[in-house]
Amino acid sequence: MALSSFFIIFAIVCPAIVSAKEFIVGDDIGWTTNFDYQAWAQGKEFRVGDKLVFQYPAGSHNVFKVNGTDFQNCIVPPLSEALTSGNDTIVLATPGRKWYICGVGEHCAVGGQKLVITVQSGWMAPSIAPSFGPSHTMPYTSSANGIIVNLFHIVMVAFVAIVWIFGA
Ligand SMILES: *[C@@H]1O[C@H](CO)[C@@H](O)[C@H](O)[C@H]1NC(C)=O
Ligand SMILES: *[C@@H]1O[C@H](CO)[C@@H](O)[C@H](O)[C@H]1NC(C)=O
Numbered sequence: 001m002a003l004s005s006f007f008i009i010f011a012i013v014c015p016a017i018v019s020a021k022e023f024i025v026g027d028d029i030g031w032t033t034n035f036d037y038q039a040w041a042q043g044k045e046f047r048v049g050d051k052l053v054f055q056y057p058a059g060s061h062n063v064f065k066v067n068g069t070d071f072q073n074c075i076v077p078p079l080s081e082a083l084t085s086g087n088d089t090i091v092l093a094t095p096g097r098k099w100y101i102c103g104v105g106e107h108c109a110v111g112g113q114k115l116v117i118t119v120q121s122g123w124m125a126p127s128i129a130p131s132f133g134p135s136h137t138m139p140y141t142s143s144a145n146g147i148i149v150n151l152f153h154i155v156m157v158a159f160v161a162i163v164w165i166f167g168a
């Protein structure tokens with residue numbers, strides 16, 4: 001009995017720890033101009049290990065990962081750094097702010113084709129060591145919040161499972 005209870009709790013809690021998500025940027029709209037990517041990102045939790053997929057007809061757009069300054073000013077890096085397949089998958093490997101722009105024409109500056117997200121540390125790979133340099137405050141705070149939220153979630157799920165098993 002005790003073993004099967006343990007199994008059920010494990011089965012419920014485990015996916016909450018390891019599940020990596022795949023986000024289609026812009027959902028059905030994909031990666032294009034005149035779409036509010038900040039509204040799209042709002043309320044979504046991006047974690048280390050999750051994937052972003054930028055979908056668009058190859059040739060009409062591209063994807064550059066840039067820093068905050070270049071994001072703000074829509075400064076396009078050399079074309080050799082672009083993703084251009086039309087189904088570009090990016091694995092979110094580290095926590096912190098991540099910036100992406102389209103480098104075609106004025107798509108970024110005029111069309112607003114730009115996305116900024118904050119990636120939180122995954123449960124399995126918490127990275128709360130303080131980093132140095134001017135950008136250390138944001139990633140640090142959001143990582144810490146991510147872990148608290150995750151712990152809370154797991155405790156709640158475990159609690160519900162225990163009540164369900166022993167209350168039935
Ligand atoms: C952002 O990246 C550009 C190169 O693309 C570089 O020249 C610039 O110094 C970087 N800015 C910061 C704040 O790191
Ligand atoms: C896009 O890439 C993902 C993997 O990153 C793959 O699962 C999917 O089938 C691809 N879609 C198309 C239309 O090629």
Ligand SMILES: [Cu+2]
Pocket residue numbers: 032033060061062102103104107108113
């Ligand atoms: Cu574009």
